[in-house]
Structure formats: C-alpha cells, structure tokens
Amino acid sequence: MNFNIQNLIRENIKNMQPYSSARDEFQDYEEKMIYLDANENPNENGINRYPDTQQKAVKKILSEIKKVAKNQILLGNGSDEVLDLLFRAFCEPNKDNVITLPPTYGMYGVLANLNAVENKEVLLNDEFEPNIEQILSQVTAQTKIIFLCSPNNPTGNSFSDESIVTLLKNFNGLVVLDEAYIDFSSKESWLSEINDYPNLIISQTLSKAYGMAGIRLGILYASASIIEVLNKIKPPYNVNILTQNKALDKLANTKKIIKQVSDIQLEKEFLFKHFLQIKFIEKAFDSDANFILIKVDNANKRYQQLLENGIVVRNRSSQPLCDNCLRITIGTSAENLKLINTLKTL
Ligand SMILES: *Cc1c(COP(=O)(O)O)cnc(C)c1O
Numbered sequence: 350m351n352f353n354i355q356n357l358i359r360e361n362i363k364n365m366q367p368y369s370s371a372r373d374e375f376q377d378y379e380e381k382m383i384y385l386d387a388n389e390n391p392n393e394n395g396i397n398r399y400p401d402t403q404q405k406a407v408k409k410i411l412s413e414i415k416k417v418a419k420n421q422i423l424l425g426n427g428s429d430e431v432l433d434l435l436f437r438a439f440c441e442p443n444k445d446n447v448i449t450l451p452p453t454y455g456m457y458g459v460l461a462n463l464n465a466v467e468n469k470e471v472l473l474n475d476e477f478e479p480n481i482e483q484i485l486s487q488v489t490a491q492t493k494i495i496f497l498c499s500p501n502n503p504t505g506n507s508f509s510d511e512s513i514v515t516l517l518k519n520f521n522g523l524v525v526l527d528e529a530y531i532d533f534s535s536k537e538s539w540l541s542e543i544n545d546y547p548n549l550i551i552s553q554t555l556s557k558a559y560g561m562a563g564i565r566l567g568i569l570y571a572s573a574s575i576i577e578v579l580n581k582i583k584p585p586y587n588v589n590i591l592t593q594n595k596a597l598d599k600l601a602n603t604k605k606i607i608k609q610v611s612d613i614q615l616e617k618e619f620l621f622k623h624f625l626q627i628k629f630i631e632k633a634f635d636s637d638a639n640f641i642l643i644k645v646d647n648a649n650k651r652y653q654q655l656l657e658n659g660i661v662v663r664n665r666s667s668q669p670l671c672d673n674c675l676r677i678t679i680g681t682s683a684e685n686l687k688l689i690n691t692l693k694t695l
Pocket residue numbers: 426427428429430454498502527529553554555556557562565566567
C-alpha cells in the first residue's frame with residue numbers, strides 16, 4: 350500500500366485558499382456579538398443569519414451517534430453535493446478516471462460526466478459481487494476513485510467483506526463506499542474502519558432510513574486529512590439553517606427512527622413472502638435495503654399495468670444484468686397490501 354493523499358489532490362486545489370466567510374472569522378464569539386459583518390437583515394426571525402459553515406451542532410450529534418470524530422465528517426446538500434466535491438477535489442477533467450460497477454446508482458456516472466472525468470465501468474458478476482480482478486486490471490495511474498455501493502442500488506445486496514478489503518488494500522486511490530442503505534442491513538457499517546484505511550471514504554445520507562429526503566443532507570466520513578481538503582472547496586454555506594435545525598431535531602430522537610426501520614423490515618418480509626406467490630414474478634432478490642428488485646416476465650408491461658393501477662415502481666430493465674427487473678420500494682403496510690392485491694389481479 351502506497352497511499353498518499355497529497356498525490357491525489359488536483360494542483361489547482363492544492364494551491365487554493367478557501368473563501369473565508371464573514372462568520373468564519375468570529376465563530377468563537379457567536380452569542381454575544383453584534384453582527385455588522387455580513388450585510389444581513391438585522392431583524393431576528395430565526396433565518397435572517399447565514400448558517401454555520403461548519404454545521405457544528407449537527408456534526409456533534411452525528412459524531413456521538415456514529416462514534417466518529419467531528420473532523421472526520423463532511424456535510425453537504427445531499428449525497429449529490431458531497432460526491433461531486435470528491436470529483437472536484439481529486440479528478441482532473443479530461444485526464445483522470447474513476448471506476449464504477451454497474452448495475453449501480455446512476456449519480457456516480459452523471460457526476461463523472463459533469464466533471465469531464467472518464468467513467469470506467471466494470472460490471473458486477475452474476476451474483477452482483479464486484480469482479481475484483483477486472484477492477485484492478487482497469488486501474489491506471491489516472492484512476493482516482495472506485496465507487497462501491499453496498500448495499501447496492503438497485504440490486505439490494507451487500508458486497509462481501511473480502512471484496513471490499515481487497516480493493517482497499519490493493520488500490521492506492523480513494524475507495525468510496527456508499528452506505529445510503531446501511532441502516533436496513535444486518536451487516537455492520539464500515540465506519541469504524543476509517544482509521545485503519547486511509548483511502549476509505551464512507552458516504553451516508555439522511556434521505557433513506559432517517560426519513561429526511563426532503564431536507565437534503567448528505568454525509569461523508571473519512572480521515573481528517575481528506576475532510577480538510579473537501580472543506581477547503583465546499584461552498585461555504587452549503588447546508589441551510591432549516592436543514593441543520595430539522596436534522597438536529599430528528600437526530601435527537603433516534604428511537605422513532607429505529608422503530609420505523611424495524612417496521613420497514615417486517616414489511617419487506619411480508620412483500621417477499623407474497624411476491625413468491627405471484628406467477629409472473631420469476632425472482633425476488635435478497636435485499637439489505639428498503640427496496641426489493643424483482644425479475645418478472647415482462648418488465649415494461651408490468652410496469653405499465655402497475656401505473657394504470659396508481660402504483661409507481663422503478664423499471665430497471667435497461668440496466669446491465671437487470672433484464673426485466675423492477676425495483677420496488679417498501680411502502681407503508683396499506684401501500685404494500687394494495688401492491689400485492691394489485692399484482693394478484695394482473
Ligand atoms: C438514495 C441514494 C443516495 C442518497 O442521495 P441523497 O442525495 O443524499 O438523497 C445515495 N446513494 C445511493 C446509492 C442512493 O440510492
């Protein structure tokens with residue numbers, strides 16, 4: 350292993366001074382000062398001030414829940430933003446490349462495109478596991494990031510520990526492990542490993558298990574030196590006050606979230622059991638997430654029939670290895686019942 354973060358940072362970013370916001374310079378005094386520095390409207394209404402650029406209160410509570418140091422956390426406007434920052438910090442446009450493993454989350458490829466970075470695709474194998482040898486054979490000096498999504502969207506499975514460790518140990522660039530669905534998985538998060546693997550970056554979100562897709566809060570966990578680079582280039586006020594306050598509010602009561610997650614697990618079992626009884630469903634893939642990928646006789650036809658019955662699912666049949674596959678999110682028990690009853694009539 351010959352990993353050095355300094356070798357990965359783009360030159361322009363190495364030399365860049367971060368934008369220093371008015372409030373950054375005076376954060377220690379926050380409560381007592383008269384703020385005449387940022388051209389805000391002085392009439393207090395809860396949102397007249399710029400938000401905390403470092404989201405200190407949210408990081409404090411996340412650091413307690415996840416048992417990670419505060420300087421190993423980066424927050425952004427959804428996973429989209431924090432993943433985009435990785436491209437901007439480490440991938441030189443029209444020169445560097447990343448590796449993604451279809452079928453997987455589409456945003457990695459979209460962000461690669463947006464940043465003019467080549468996306469080398471290495472398909473998962475028939476068990477939806479990474480093809481380790483093929484991945485490593487695709488690595489060049491310009492390969493900066495490998496994106497792993499585990500549990501994977503849309504397949505729902507988690508990758509084996511062995512696959513993940515082999516990549517971490519044999520790739521000198523960054524390994525991004527997207528754990529958007531980790532709270533639905535029986536497998537442990539890799540969070541506790543960020544101190545052992547300097548090239549490991551973990552991506553999580555409040556959009557799924559935490560029930561806050563609407564506030565847009567994405568999270569990266571990594572070594573303090575990686576987080577420092579990203580902090581330097583992030584837009585200063587990237588997480589607004591409403592989002593920070595709502596996140597604080599909800600994270601203070603994780604009991605409710607844990608209950609919801611276990612209810613969703615029960616509903617998932619209910620759906621699995623009933624899917625098996627429906628003749629045109631050829632297969633329901635095991636899922637460590639809050640959705641189930643099913644293989645049907647004719648995905649376009651079944652998708653359309655469900656639509657006509659007021660049910661929207663995700664047609665993934667155009668994805669590699671996902672012929673005639675639909676991805677179905679676990680809904681409320683009433684919604685799931687309606688789904689099953691509808692499927693039975695088709
Ligand atoms: C839903 C999802 C996310 C979450 O994205 P946000 O921008 O945080 O809402 C991230 N990764 C994967 C694989 C997802 O499916």
